[in-house]
Amino acid sequence: MAVQGVRGRFAARTVRVKAPGKVNVSLDVGPLRPDGYHSVASVYLAVSLYEEVAATSTTSDGITVSISPDSTLDLDGVDIPLDERNLAYKAAAIMADVSEHSTGVHLEITKRVPVAGGMGGGSADAAATLLACDALWNSGLSRDELAHLAAELGADVPFALLGGTAVGLGVGDELSPALAKAQMDWVLVTAEFGLSTPEVFRTLDRLREAEGVDGDEPTAVDPKILQALRSGDADALSRVLVNDLQRASIELAPGLRDTLGLGESCGAIAGIVSGSGPTVALLAHNPEAAENLAGELQHKGLNALAVHGPVPGARIISDTLL
Numbered sequence: 001m002a003v004q005g006v007r008g009r010f011a012a013r014t015v016r017v018k019a020p021g022k023v024n025v026s027l028d029v030g031p032l033r034p035d036g037y038h039s040v041a042s043v044y045l046a047v048s049l050y051e052e053v054a055a056t057s058t059t060s061d062g063i064t065v066s067i068s069p070d071s072t073l074d075l076d077g078v079d080i081p082l083d084e085r086n087l088a089y090k091a092a093a094i095m096a097d098v099s100e101h102s103t104g105v106h107l108e109i110t111k112r113v114p115v116a117g118g119m120g121g122g123s124a125d126a127a128a129t130l131l132a133c134d135a136l137w138n139s140g141l142s143r144d145e146l147a148h149l150a151a152e153l154g155a156d157v158p159f160a161l162l163g164g165t166a167v168g169l170g171v172g173d174e175l176s177p178a179l180a181k182a183q184m185d186w187v188l189v190t191a192e193f194g195l196s197t198p199e200v201f202r203t204l205d206r207l208r209e210a211e212g213v214d215g216d217e218p219t220a221v222d223p224k225i226l227q228a229l230r231s232g233d234a235d236a237l238s239r240v241l242v243n244d245l246q247r248a249s250i251e252l253a254p255g256l257r258d259t260l261g262l263g264e265s266c267g268a269i270a271g272i273v274s275g276s277g278p279t280v281a282l283l284a285h286n287p288e289a290a291e292n293l294a295g296e297l298q299h300k301g302l303n304a305l306a307v308h309g310p311v312p313g314a315r316i317i318s319d320t321l322l
């Protein structure tokens with residue numbers, strides 16, 4: 001149903017939503033399953049680096065996608081498909097299927113989360129699009145129903161919708177929110193290249209096969225991680241950060257070891273590769289220490305950014321009738 005403006009003309013409406021990127025504070029990866037997936041146990045933390053999607057109703061039938069010039073990433077030579085392979089496109093298509101009053105829609109994405117960086121940027125775009133189209137088309141879906149659709153789009157999409165801190169089991173999609181609201185300060189060091197998540201998992205399988213170890217089937221996360229996050233104890237957290245994928249990311253991109261070492265020598269309490277990488281997350285004691293660390297790393301030529309988390313999941317920031 002197109003919104004009718006004055007004198008019955010079509011009035012376009014734009015709903016703008018922001019959704020956060022994530023850091024995996026812990027990531028235990030099980031052996032390769034017969035279905036080709038890996039079970040994981042992970043603690044997700046939503047951080048203050050946001051994607052934005054502006055969804056505008058159009059009079060045509062289809063879905064179109066563009067990248068906003070306000071994007072803060074250098075996207076030269078970066079592969080972001082703008083057709084039905086884009087996760088935001090897929091999210092709009094799923095919403096159109098379940099909405100009675102869908103229209104054509106244009107999605108303009110402001111990219112800030114590094115592409116193929118292990119921070120779930122595409123998943124944040126998908127979560128933002130679900131929420132934006134839900135509002136645009138008055139679908140009236142509950143958060144639970146949206147989370148259901150999110151899980152169909154990808155393992156990280158439900159978390160981008162939920163935000164905060166959460167434990168993910170299964171393939172990462174069985175999410176339970178964790179009551180851990182204390183703010184932690186981090187510095188993200190982004191790389192100029194991406195790593196393919198499936199390739200990082202394949203590399204881990206290969207490394208384990210060569211060593212004759214399988215990895216255990218993960219069923220829970222270490223409670224010490226949640227305790228540290230609840231109490232805001234960065235030193236305690238630094239002792240329990242874990243990412244089984246880290247050595248596979250380093251195998252594919254050996255420079256990550258130097259980035260981790262440099263971060264620690266410049267004052268980070270600890271560092272970890274985020275998800276499948278190559279983004280590195282460095283833990284700091286407080287906002288000032290994070291800003292100083294980011295400044296020092298920038299001075300050394302790295303792309304570093306101070307962030308904090310947890311932050312809320314996808315939310316509407318404006319809804320305008322044009």
Ligand code: ATP
Binds near residue numbers: 080122
């Ligand atoms: P994850 O940690 O969830 O595996 P990631 O953050 O490492 O993901 P993304 O930035 O989400 O990686 O994108 C991975 C690939 O997906 C890109 O290389 C790109 O080809 C494709 N893609 C599809 N939709 C998007 C999107 N909206 N933004 C960025 N990349 C997208």
